[in-house]
Amino acid sequence: MVVRRRRRRVFHRRKICRFCADSSLKIDYKDPKTLRYFVTERGKIIPRRISGNCARHQRQLSLAIKRARHIALMPYTTTTTF
Amino acid sequence: MRRYETLFIIDPELTDEGLKDVAEKFKNIILADKGHIIKYDEWGKRKLAYPVRKREYGFYVLLDYCGPSDIVNELERNMRIDERILKYITVKLSDSFDQEDLEKMKAAEAPEQKEAPPEEVPEKTGEAFVEEETKESEESSETEEEAEVDTESGEAPSKKE
Structure with a gap:
């Protein structure tokens, strides 16, 4: 167990x-x-802990994505069925 | 004076004349309110990320201008009334913008346009995208593994040992 964790x-x-x-x-x-x-395939914003962005840039990024969604450049959500 | 940009979507089913008409209308609104148009950039017809008023495509236009703050209210009021505008967004680019800045920009832009390299740009961006994609997939697999470790150590240590 311990060994696996270390690896x-x-x-x-x-x-x-x-x-x-x-x-x-x-x-x-x-x-x-x-x-x-x-953003994910579904169009959700990827959290900072996964993308690794710093707080400042994540803030700017989320604002930009929200603006892009508003003007129909990016989707709010995708309707594809899985 | 402040500098703003407004990105708006015109109904793609309009004819070329109709598009000109819209352009004239909004340009005149800005000029009437003592504003200056810096750039009227037609992006052309693009697919919308989601249908707006049952339309899959839209004609995007980026309008870059400066003027007093009332100008935004007036412009957006008219866009809301106008049936040909599907959507709009206005962003403030800078708080202070003078006549001098405007002239500086015009002077700076003129030589730039001549020197701009037309061919190299698309190739470079293509490569960059591929690289970024691979990076991202690596990262996502990492995080999955981390999550696995957590559940093993936290919830079910006895089973493994």
């Missing part, structure tokens, strides 16, 4: 905020192509 720990990598690492990457509600990497 898995190795995979744990510290996530870095993609927007902090690459300053050329801008958060813009008019650019759904970039925003799409931060």
